[in-house]
Amino acid sequence: MQSAMHTTGYAAYSPTAPLALFQFERRSLRANDVAMEILYSDVCHPDLHTAPNDWGWSYYPIVPGHEIVGRVAALGAGVSRYRVGDHVAVGCMVDSCPACDQCRKGEEQLCRAGNTSTYAGQDRITGENTQGGCSKHLVVREEFCLRIPEGLDLALAAPLLCAGITTWSSLGTWNVGPGGRVGVIGLGHMAVGLGVTVLSRSNDKQVDALALGAARLLVSSDPQAMEKATSDFDLIIDMVSVKHDLTPYLPLLDVDGTLAIVGQVGPTIQERNTAPLLLGRRRIADSLIGGIHETQEMLGFCAEKNILPDCEMIRIDQINEAFERMERADVRYRFVIDKASLPAQVA
Structure with missing residues (x-):
């Protein structure tokens, strides 16, 4: 097992606090894990509700973000589907049981044991809180890592991982x-x-x-x-x-x-x-998102037909302003965060 990865993100520290810089550890890679450097992530309405605990399941600090595009940074010893440098994506979940009838038929979002949410969830093995894509790195089980097809614009693809699917x-x-x-x-x-x-x-x-x-x-x-x-x-x-x-x-x-x-x-x-x-x-x-196979199929269709959302690119330090503008419906039509604006480590 590889050592834990130190990373940075923006987190809500309480229901009433604006998101602020947060340093934390991503869990150590298991044999079937992929670590990715996040290049872009979308700002989605669940983020807007999770930060202030509107739905009652938030913990603090919590890093939102579940529409994520990046590149493979490291691989667990047993990973065979990806290589370092591959462009990949992650949506609303990072794991599931995977033995129940729903998981076996490719409906992991409906896992009988409950899928593991990208944030506002608990790791299936350790029980530790999951933290989302409003950060520099992510660790995800290999089967929940999606391949970005050739020709799909990385900077615009993130909203496909929730709104699209x-x-x-x-x-x-x-x-x-x-x-x-x-x-x-x-x-x-x-x-x-x-x-x-x-x-x-x-x-x-x-x-x-x-x-x-x-x-x-x-x-x-x-x-x-x-x-x-x-x-x-x-x-x-x-x-x-x-x-x-x-x-x-x-x-x-x-x-x-x-x-x-x-x-x-x-x-x-x-x-x-x-x-x-x-x-x-x-x-x-x-209707709740879709399974992994279905999501990969959707990404392929969007690449083939050149279907992409209209996005406004923002820096990570504009996240709170983005939340305020979403409350006013002042965005056409999605905010995407360029993670080049987020340092990998803070002194």
Whole structure:
């Protein structure tokens, strides 16, 4: 076993403190571990909720960040898939059991024993707290390390590891292929593409939606437009990250249609009348990221089709400002941290 790796990151030291520089040790490499130098990481909405302990499972200090791109820095003795210098990525999890039925069929995110989160989790073997990608280095089990395909822009790929796979997995889970009728609540831009309808309370986002390739924008506060869109969709992906009423959207689903909630953790559903579900055999469901094979497949597809998010590059010392701007929805559309701005060690 190789010795522990000293590294730096930015951590929340309490629910009310801004993120600040943090020096810590990454665990020693086991035989099946990959150590990576992090080049880029994304700022995702779960980071925004984890730092102040909105969901009740944070510990302190805690380093957020679960959309991570970098290069292999060191390998455990038994690793055969990677070489030092390979470009790799890590998403929302770094381990799972791996013996249960879900892990065996490639649904590690649904591990019966619980997957090991990239941060806000506990190491499966030692029980120590996991720390995320808002840091200079990461250690991950080989099977949870993803290969970056040739041609995929490293600086823009990080948001694919959560936002991208969440959208991809939703489409796959409910068998929506070419020609499928998809609506997206909110301008979750990783879900917007050719043929997709964006649903928004006003038409303020119409220019952006059409520029991203949407077929149209449907104003959910317009009763006539909503009635005209009855039964228009096979799948609606709900990207909204705050509590909201689902009632207006259910009649938009066709028979056997699904509304998949992917943006909000916590209280969301305010629907009291089951008639729209009953009469159309419609359903409300959640979708949690995707498995490792599925994520690798998504990365390959994005590289082949040159599908990448719109990002604003920031320095690590701008992380607190980024959090404030995300609260105001003042970003188009993702923040990515360039880790060249973070020293490997601090004197």
